[in-house]
Amino acid sequence: MKQKQGQGKEKGKINGKTENNSRFPIIFLGIVAGIYCIVAIVDTGIAIRALGAFIDILRQIIPVLLLVFVLMFLVNLFIKPKAIAKHLGSESGLSGWVIAIIAGIIATGPVYVWYSMLADFREKGMRTALAGVFLYMRSVKLPFIPVMMYYFGSLYTAVLTVYLILFSVLVGLVCEAAVGKEDIPVHKDKITQCPPEGRQ
Amino acid sequence: MNMDIRPSAEKTYKSMLQVIPQILGILLLVSLLLTVIPPEWYGIVFSGRPIADSVAGAAIGSIAAGNPVTSYVIGGELLNTGISLTAVTAFIVAWVTVGVIQLPVEMNILGKRFAIARNLSGFIFAILIAILTEVTLSALGGIL
Numbered sequence: 433m434k435q436k437q438g439q440g441k442e443k444g445k446i447n448g449k450t451e452n453n454s455r456f457p458i459i460f461l462g463i464v465a466g467i468y469c470i471v472a473i474v475d476t477g478i479a480i481r482a483l484g485a486f487i488d489i490l491r492q493i494i495p496v497l498l499l500v501f502v503l504m505f506l507v508n509l510f511i512k513p514k515a516i517a518k519h520l521g522s523e524s525g526l527s528g529w530v531i532a533i534i535a536g537i538i539a540t541g542p543v544y545v546w547y548s549m550l551a552d553f554r555e556k557g558m559r560t561a562l563a564g565v566f567l568y569m570r571s572v573k574l575p576f577i578p579v580m581m582y583y584f585g586s587l588y589t590a591v592l593t594v595y596l597i598l599f600s601v602l603v604g605l606v607c608e609a610a611v612g613k614e615d616i617p618v619h620k621d622k623i624t625q626c627p628p629e630g631r632q
Numbered sequence: 633m634n635m636d637i638r639p640s641a642e643k644t645y646k647s648m649l650q651v652i653p654q655i656l657g658i659l660l661l662v663s664l665l666l667t668v669i670p671p672e673w674y675g676i677v678f679s680g681r682p683i684a685d686s687v688a689g690a691a692i693g694s695i696a697a698g699n700p701v702t703s704y705v706i707g708g709e710l711l712n713t714g715i716s717l718t719a720v721t722a723f724i725v726a727w728v729t730v731g732v733i734q735l736p737v738e739m740n741i742l743g744k745r746f747a748i749a750r751n752l753s754g755f756i757f758a759i760l761i762a763i764l765t766e767v768t769l770s771a772l773g774g775i776l
Contacts, residue, residue, distance in 0.1 A: 464661055482668075543734070545655060579701050588765070595765060603729075603753050603757060612745070
């Protein structure tokens with residue numbers, strides 16, 4: 433029992449991948465709940481208004497979150513690591529960059545709902561730079577372009593969009609260089625499913 | 633195929649259990665930030681110096697959160713009050729490319745180095761993109 437608890441607290445390496453602290457989500461949520469309690473003690477009105485805003489935003493992102501989980505299930509079911517490595521891996525070449533840019537632009541909802549799916553993709557062989565590109569390209573949202581044109585003009589929108597696309601490649605390369613040989617965080621429940629080295 | 637459905641569903645379910653509390657935490661923080669800091673406060677930090685304002689714009693954009701459209705509306709208002717286009721652009725770009733609030737979660741899911749490198753480069757590039765955009769627009773003949 434003590435050994436199991438110790439494993440949950442420490443980061444180690446299993447099957448060549450870094451074990452992630454699986455308690456983090458609950459600890460993080462607990463800290464945020466604590467912040468709300470402090471805010472509620474100081475000013476109850478702010479806490480209530482913030483909770484109202486939270487419910488509004490939650491309603492908006494639930495469909496996107498469901499979409500992401502359905503996609504994750506379909507990816508786990510149909511897309512094998514070999515396919516990910518081929519189209520988004522280090523051998524994917526120019527097409528990998530284009531796929532990551534287009535996918536980032538098309539992807540809807542807040543950026544954080546996509547973290548988990550990207551982590552899955554990276555486990556399956558996605559190039560780190562392309563994960564960086566995908567996240568950066570979330571900055572270009574086709575439905576919002578008319579709004580930007582309304583406020584800043586069409587030329588500004590076009591110039592900024594081109595720069596965002598160009599710099600997404602740079603951000604991807606920076607991420608890849610920074611990560612180097614850092615292991616992708618893998619939760620313990622996933623590690624147990626990994627086949628031994630040499631069988632992948 | 634049937635044999636693959638169960639493990640795939642289990643893997644997705646376990647991912648959901650990990651991700652949902654983190655997303656709820658981020659949403660609660662974003663909601664608190666939106667409530668505590670009204671949009672009109674964003675204009676206070678700008679000093680009128682282009683470079684300092686660009687850094688300030690990127691810094692505020694990095695901390696702020698919400699729909700990108702909100703950043704366009706605030707950016708448009710800032711532009712109307714005389715804040716430089718470079719500062720406003722840095723603000724808009726950092727708003728959508730840097731996420732200080734979700735950084736702990738990004739570090740946990742995608743790795744510390746990845747998350748820090750992505751956000752740090754996003755911050756620096758927001759300023760660079762802002763400068764380049766203004767220079768390009770000047771060369772091409774203005775905003776419209």
